[in-house]
Amino acid sequence: MLHLVIAEAELEPVPKAIVDHPAVVNHARRRGKRPDEILLDSTYHHAAIKKLPDGERRGRPDIVHICLLNALESITSKEGLLRVYVHTRNDEVIHIKPETRIPRNYNRFVGLMESLFRDRVVPRGLELLRIEEKSLGELVEELNPDGVFVMHEEGKPTKPKDFGKILGGLENPLVIVGGFPHGDFRGETPGEKISIYEAPLMAWAVVNEVIINFEHWVP
């Protein structure tokens, strides 16, 4: 079983500091929601986000959305060999049941995440998604993998195919992929750093390489 963690994902409700900013207030009004219950989104809150620390990388639910659509629709996932988790910049972890069908439409996905931040589980009965306060280190410890790898531009150069072989040789490997648009992890990342390409790749491109190359080496 491969455990995939989208880590330090730029997924969060609008922080209190900018909840009164016109860019946020107007966007919330257009959507018929309260400013403090909408997701931070760089596409719409650009003018407000600049005022936040790390403003140039925050508010990217789209990255999480694309990573999840790719992971959950992969052959590896359909074979029951994949578990996916989203760890956010605010040290919360979203647990996702493998049978979850993530909304294909981005705006519906955003609505689902807003419900999740508010209610902590969605939908109420099935609890396909659950969010709780948890650091990346705590999540890794809880999952107790027999190998931990961090996809990193400055990691050990490893061809995607060879990395898949390493993963396939383990029982419960865990792979961490940064859920942010650029730059480095802000916090501690447990595990061996691996670089699968000589140039930066988008998070979802790394997710695809990891999952599909793992798939080759499972019996």
Add this chain to the structure above:
Amino acid sequence: MLHLVIAEAELEPVPKAIVDHPAVVNHARRRGKRPDEILLDSTYHHAAIKKLPDGERRGRPDIVHICLLNALESITSKEGLLRVYVHTRNDEVIHIKPETRIPRNYNRFVGLMESLFRDRVVPRGLELLRIEEKSLGELVEELNPDGVFVMHEEGKPTKPKDFGKILGGLENPLVIVGGFPHGDFRGETPGEKISIYEAPLMAWAVVNEVIINFEHWVP
């Protein structure tokens, strides 16, 4: 060079037949656009789309968006070994320059496609995207590949890895992936039918498998 065609993609402006439907008119008004210049989108036009032939599969710009984000951000694309084309249900073909940066945000992508259907090229100077009337057969003939494959549930069962090897052994293979949510191609599809998995896969999952398995076999 791998040529990837997203074929019979469910990407089109709202058809004339439903341009006066309240679901379309209201959605266009909310977006500040004319009903005849917005993209058909099943998320918002569900009530109207039901009245169209093939209504249960139309209006899926999201499928094209995710396929393009995956293809253009892949290692194969960054290595200059991939060309991507979108063929639509109305026999139009979108040519995409490989350096194109597709908007990550879905709503921006929709806006870009609306501009493309209106202006036929975007952006005006760079012409990164160009749309023209062309059938799938005409596109394949124009590209003159040395192998043509159609990803199809009822095709020849072939492991993704083995299919990648076949592609890697050719100079200019062309792979056709259906850009619709379910069902079969409506028109003629030139090429050998290949099935990489025993169950249906979403279009973007197939795109990822094709591209990453091709990548393994290029020197």
